[in-house]
Amino acid sequence: MVFTGSNLPAVGEYNQTVVLDAIRRHPHGSTRSKLATFTGLSSMTVANVCRRLLASGLVEERGTHVNGPGKPAAILHLNPGGGFAIGVHIDPAVVTYVLVDLAGEVRDHTRSGTPSAQDPESVIDEMARSIDALITASGVDRSRVLGIGIATPGPVNIEDGIVLNPPMLPHWHRVPLRTALSAATGLPVRLEKDVTAAAVAELWYAEPSDSRDFAFMYYGTGLGTGIAVAGEVVRGISSNAGDPGHMTVDPSGPECVCGRRGCVGYSVTPRALVEKAQGLGILDGELAPGAEGIPQIDEAFTRLAALAGAGDPRAYAVIADAARQLARAVVVIVNLLDIDRVIFGGPFWSRVAPIVLDVLPSVVREDPALVPPHEVRFTESVIPVDVAAVGAASLVFDSTFSPRPSTLLIAAG
Known part of the structure; x- marks a missing residue:
């Protein structure tokens, strides 16, 4: 299909989203003249759009800015309750x-x-x-x-x-x-x-200076990866992108359900770490299969992380080894996408974050397979409550x- 021309009735709506997005990205407020400079739109267009946004309650005027003689310029803010x-x-x-x-x-x-x-x-x-x-x-x-x-x-x-x-x-x-x-x-x-x-x-909450190219390593009952390139989320042809689970990180590791050995999605999940700790005698008990075992995994994983945080060398080693395996997967993802930021989050993440972030970054940087010459930053999600929600x-x-x-x-x- 060939696209041509411009959809003129949509221009007004598009300009409205441009101005609204610009206001959102200036949390301390912005004047109409600054919005015109920031967006590249004419002063008249910005004035008309702002009039509509004010009427709809999406933005509000709070305070003024004095810049030379004349009437002080009103400062526009996003209306949280809009x-x-x-x-x-x-x-x-x-x-x-x-x-x-x-x-x-x-x-x-x-x-x-x-x-x-x-x-x-x-x-x-x-x-x-x-x-x-x-x-x-x-x-x-x-x-x-x-x-x-x-x-x-x-x-x-x-x-x-x-x-x-x-x-x-x-x-x-x-x-x-x-x-x-x-x-x-x-x-x-x-x-x-x-x-x-x-x-x-992560894109919606990003600061203007934040990288728009990143991988979000989601650590829940399973391992997933959200990807953003040039400020756009990568969804894939069926919107199911982001499953790195069968990426091999340990050829001599345990056999995955897919028949291969050492798949990262099988080796580093909370269930895998709890089962490994149980096998080493660090934790007692046995997990129920499938979804029935999730409450047990949650409780046992919390105990494992607490032991590791308290200095238990065997518990620490279980989590640190998982961090090294996860690092190998991160190297592949960074090489593939040429990104400069990896964000970690998810419902099970915070319990192991101190250990993983102590181990993983140096393993990634020292991996001879790492291709991009630029620095790769490792950060935690700042999203409150539940990042997926x-x-x-x-x-x-x-x-x-x-x-x-x-x-x-x-x-x-």
Whole structure:
């Protein structure tokens, strides 16, 4: 298909997103003249757009700026209460709901056990009730809720809004979440893979000076990777990008379910570390198979991390060895994408962060297989509460307010 020309009716909306995004990226406020300079739009265009944004309640005037003679210029700020988004993160162990305002602040959040999807209708009803209760408890104006974002383990069918068959979610097979939840709540719904949602959140919350090229290493019940290149999230042809699990990091390691040995997604997950610690006699007990063992993994993994943090050499060695294996996967990802930043986060991350960040960076930098000559920075996510849930809410803001030049194009007949 060949694209040509410009979609003139969309220019106004596109300019509005450009100005709104510029205001969002100036948290201390900006004048109209500065916005014109920053965006490259004419002063008249910026004035007209700001008038519409003020009328809609998305921005507000607070304070003035004096620059020489004449009337002081009003300072425009994002209005935090001008819009809200609901973020939902479906994890094998728990579902997290967050209500986020336009400034990115989490106004309220709740959690509930992850329901079985044997009866999809009951799942939708339960989620709709939880969302309604969250909005009611927060006291926000429901008409200001712009939509719902859902972050779920993959694989997913984004086009149809269907959760296909996540390995750690028994019975969640072809659950039509997007359409059904939208019908139940009366709100638009967006669905994304959890690691993609996490990457969207990092971009949405990024400072202007932050790198726009990064990998987000998501450490949950499994290992996932969210990718951003040139400020755009990499989704892949079916929106299921970001699964590094079968990347070999230890050819002599344990056999993975895929038949290979030493797959990173099998070797460094919380279950793998707990099972290794149990085999070495560091921890006692035995894990139940599949999703049934997740509560046990959570508790045992916490004990393992606490032992390692308290100086137990064997517990420390288990986590440090996992960090070295993870480093080998990071080298491959950095080589492949030529990125300069790796961000870590996820529900299990904080418990092992001190040890992994003590071991991993030097292993990556000293690996003879590392190709890019530039420095690679390793940071932790600053997203509050649950990065995937906040990322899910960010999907709503991103789709509503982030400027995309592609919206200006029309297809030639």
